[in-house]
Amino acid sequence: MSIVITVPDDLWEGDSEGVITAWLVNDGAEVAQGDLVAEVMVEKAQYEIEAPSTGVLSITKQEDEVVEKGETIASLES
Amino acid sequence: MQPTTEQRLWMYRHMVLSRYLEERIESLYMEGKTPVFNMAKGPIPGEMHLSNGQEPCAVGVCAHLDPEDIVTATHRPHHIAVAKGVDLDAMVAEIFGKATGLAGGRGGHMHLFDAKVNFSCSGIIGEGLGPAVGAALSRKLQGKPGVAVAFMGEGAANQGAFHEALNLAAVWQLPVVFVIEDNAWGISVAKQASTAVPRNDRRAAAYDMPGVHVADNDVEAIFSAAGEAIARVREGQGPTLIEIETARLAGHFMGDGEDYRPKGEKEGLKQRDPIPRYRKQLLDAGLLDDASDDTLVEGAHARVEAAIRFAQDSEFLPPEAALEAVFV
Amino acid sequence: MTTTTSAGTRKLTIARAMAEATAQEMRNDPRVFVMGEDIGPLGGVFGNTRGLYDEFGPERVRDTPISETAFIGAAVGAASDGMRPIVELMFVDFFGVCMDAIYNLMAKNTYFSGGKVKVPMVLMTSTGGGYSDAGQHSQCLYGTFAHLPGMKVVAPSNAYDAKGLMTAAIHDDNPVVFMYHKSLQGMGWLGTEKGATVPVPEESYTLEIGKAAVVREGHDVTLVSLAAGVHHCLRAAQALEDEGFSAEVVDLRSLVPLDRETLRASVAKTGRLIVVDEDYHSFGVSGEIIASVVEHDHACLKAAPRRVAYPDIPIPFAPTMEQWALPNADKIVDAFHQMMLS
Numbered sequence: 004m005s006i007v008i009t010v011p012d013d014l015w016e017g018d019s020e021g022v023i024t025a026w027l028v029n030d031g032a033e034v035a036q037g038d039l040v041a042e043v044m045v046e047k048a049q050y051e052i053e054a055p056s057t058g059v060l061s062i063t064k065q066e067d068e069v070v071e072k073g074e075t076i077a078s079l080e081s
Numbered sequence: 082m083q084p085t086t087e088q089r090l091w092m093y094r095h096m097v098l099s100r101y102l103e104e105r106i107e108s109l110y111m112e113g114k115t116p117v118f119n120m121a122k123g124p125i126p127g128e129m130h131l132s133n134g135q136e137p138c139a140v141g142v143c144a145h146l147d148p149e150d151i152v153t154a155t156h157r158p159h160h161i162a163v164a165k166g167v168d169l170d171a172m173v174a175e176i177f178g179k180a181t182g183l184a185g186g187r188g189g190h191m192h193l194f195d196a197k198v199n200f201s202c203s204g205i206i207g208e209g210l211g212p213a214v215g216a217a218l219s220r221k222l223q224g225k226p227g228v229a230v231a232f233m234g235e236g237a238a239n240q241g242a243f244h245e246a247l248n249l250a251a252v253w254q255l256p257v258v259f260v261i262e263d264n265a266w267g268i269s270v271a272k273q274a275s276t277a278v279p280r281n282d283r284r285a286a287a288y289d290m291p292g293v294h295v296a297d298n299d300v301e302a303i304f305s306a307a308g309e310a311i312a313r314v315r316e317g318q319g320p321t322l323i324e325i326e327t328a329r330l331a332g333h334f335m336g337d338g339e340d341y342r343p344k345g346e347k348e349g350l351k352q353r354d355p356i357p358r359y360r361k362q363l364l365d366a367g368l369l370d371d372a373s374d375d376t377l378v379e380g381a382h383a384r385v386e387a388a389i390r391f392a393q394d395s396e397f398l399p400p401e402a403a404l405e406a407v408f409v
Numbered sequence: 410m411t412t413t414t415s416a417g418t419r420k421l422t423i424a425r426a427m428a429e430a431t432a433q434e435m436r437n438d439p440r441v442f443v444m445g446e447d448i449g450p451l452g453g454v455f456g457n458t459r460g461l462y463d464e465f466g467p468e469r470v471r472d473t474p475i476s477e478t479a480f481i482g483a484a485v486g487a488a489s490d491g492m493r494p495i496v497e498l499m500f501v502d503f504f505g506v507c508m509d510a511i512y513n514l515m516a517k518n519t520y521f522s523g524g525k526v527k528v529p530m531v532l533m534t535s536t537g538g539g540y541s542d543a544g545q546h547s548q549c550l551y552g553t554f555a556h557l558p559g560m561k562v563v564a565p566s567n568a569y570d571a572k573g574l575m576t577a578a579i580h581d582d583n584p585v586v587f588m589y590h591k592s593l594q595g596m597g598w599l600g601t602e603k604g605a606t607v608p609v610p611e612e613s614y615t616l617e618i619g620k621a622a623v624v625r626e627g628h629d630v631t632l633v634s635l636a637a638g639v640h641h642c643l644r645a646a647q648a649l650e651d652e653g654f655s656a657e658v659v660d661l662r663s664l665v666p667l668d669r670e671t672l673r674a675s676v677a678k679t680g681r682l683i684v685v686d687e688d689y690h691s692f693g694v695s696g697e698i699i700a701s702v703v704e705h706d707h708a709c710l711k712a713a714p715r716r717v718a719y720p721d722i723p724i725p726f727a728p729t730m731e732q733w734a735l736p737n738a739d740k741i742v743d744a745f746h747q748m749m750l751s
């Protein structure tokens with residue numbers, strides 16, 4: 004089963020774009036539900052992205068890429 | 082103390098000019114910083130502390146000052162520099178880091194020095210007070226005219242330098258006025274969480290000097306309080322502490338998410354924006370009409386645009402110039 | 410905030426590593442508490458106290474007034490009375506307003522009491538420039554702190570070291586100045602050095618204060634640095650490898666105590682020394698490193714040592730001037746070339 008990781012719609016206020024400043028887990032690593040996997044920055048504020056389920060991480064949006072709310076940045080295979 | 086018509090229009094014009102400058106800086110600052118906000122990027126890199134909302138403090142005080150009077154300001158200096166008559170072209174060029182800037186680009190927006198009008202500022206909280214006291218002492222020793230005004234945020238009133246400087250100025254009865262711009266926040270920390278007294282003007286009692294409070298960011302009330310305090314120091318009657326309730330309509334610095342503010346606070350403050358308020362006051366008093374307002378606003382905007390063009394058209398100093406000006 | 414990601418793969422920024430070490434110690438030891446400006450709900454301007462306020466509340470995670478003399482002095486008092494405070498001086502440049510509490514109290518009370526009074530506190534402070542914040546917000550001042558006896562000084566270059574050094578600093582019965590470089594914090598708005606965000610174990614661990622690390626082995630030249638400078642050295646070493654030279658990179662990690670043995674052993678092997686320091690050129694770390702090697706054994710040197718340091722000027726605002734003045738990999742490679750010519 005594959006579950007996508009998206010930028011939550013309520014992660015920050017307004018509709019500005021953000022940028023992935025860090026993936027805190029390597030591509031292909033196993034993560035558990037609730038793990039902190041990435042940081043997204045909007046202006047000076049940093050927001051956390053957690054794994055929605057347990058699985059093997061497959062990153063689709065790399066560090067320094069610009070992302071919008073709702074956008075898929077990775078998937079988890081379990 | 083009431084301002085004359087001329088002083089009223091001067092204050093209004095300088096508020097408009099300062100605000101427009103900040104708005105232009107804000108948009109230029111964001112160039113190269115969206116969608117990825119990297120402080121090092123864009124035509125104006127580094128930190129940027131805008132003064133939107135605090136213009137009444139600057140104009141209400143500086144309306145009483147001449148170029149020979151001394152002003153020390155803070156990390157949030159633009160409105161005060163504008164009101165003190167700092168060379169606008171050179172100031173904006175400094176903010177852009179250009180050769181034609183006040184310091185050839187060595188100082189940037191937190192370090193503006195214009196000796197012609199005795200203006201300086203510093204990025205260290207509470208640091209302007211000692212130099213203002215010393216400049217006042219210098220005038221006294223030299224028998225030269227002129228008084229000093231030290232501006233600071235309310236956060237600075239908790240620094241040791243604040244208390245030491247007030248005491249020194251009072252003991253020596255120096256011609257210096259201390260002006261606190263109370264915008265209620267020191268970055269993310271609210272005044273009531275950091276300050277033992279609700280109003281810092283009460284602290285004047287500790288140094289046996291008059292303490293004056295001005296409510297509601299009111300231009301003419303500031304003018305009046307500052308006028309009386311400055312008249313007193315000009316007559317050799319010793320220092321005064323003034324605290325002005327003002328409003329920071331921008332973030333602490335550019336890029337600030339401002340999540341620490343209670344919901345709705347900023348919208349409320351914007352409703353009380355001092356510039357439209359003062360405009361209405363002048364219109365109601367018949368000192369301004371739509372046509373003369375348009376002319377005044379356009380004139381102020383044109384002045385700012387000219388300064389920005391001047392800055393943009395200027396070159397950077399060669400990098401090795403970094404080695405110069407360490408000593409005279 | 411904790412994760413169960415498979416070992417060796419979970420990475421942290423330095424900011425998070427510092428916060429994680431602090432949180433773990435706060436869970437274990439009720440004496441540990443944090444004070445500083447904007448370190449509460451905001452989580453620190455540079456992110457290194459993020460999450461602490463939510464977990465431990467306002468009693469143990471205290472936003473202070475802008476009163477560095479008072480709260481750093483207060484940390485000295487609390488530490489001497491049995492607590493283990495962690496205080497933050499937001500930018501090291503601000504030390505001017507509170508240095509007495511730091512170097513006359515924090516650093517001397519143990520000595521003045523004949524070793525009977527302990528001052529177990531951590532002073533965290535941010536260093537470094539490169540983003541046009543000008544001369545009151547961009548300095549490193551490593552040498553200033555390391556020069557004054559009585560306080561340990563650490564400056565990590567990556568999150569693994571940051572967590573281990575932070576934990577060690579909190580455990581230490583002596584005052585430790587923890588200097589973190591802004592460009593390594595993982596705050597994107599400061600432009601982030603990717604190499605600083607590395608895998609970090611979840612469990613608590615310490616790194617011995619006073620031990621340098623050879624982070625890249627080589628035999629033609631020793632490049633010595635700390636904090637952000639280590640990453641410049643690593644880039645320079647890569648560039649030199651492309652030219653056929655092999656550079657060894659020593660990450661000092663601690664300035665006090667200084668691991669002179671690791672330094673000397675490396676230079677004994679390579680015979681060449683370049684010190685890279687974002688702090689001012691004169692009277693500082695770079696001179697001390699060179700002296701430590703030369704006074705021990707100058708015969709091991711095949712060439713005069715060199716330094717790539719910040720010129721002795723206040724840090725200019727204009728990006729053109731600032732970038733010109735900062736150390737970088739190209740300057741290190743150049744220094745090596747000149748060394749080989751002479």
Ligand SMILES: Cc1ncc(C[n+]2csc(CCOP(=O)(O)OP(=O)(O)O)c2C)c(N)n1
Nearest residue numbers: 157204205206234235236237266267268503
């Ligand atoms: C000595 C010192 N400590 C801390 C800082 C960091 N800092 C910069 S602005 C600021 C808040 C200042 O608040 P306030 O004086 O009220 O002025 P405002 O920013 O509200 O205009 C702080 C803590 C500093 N610049 N100098």
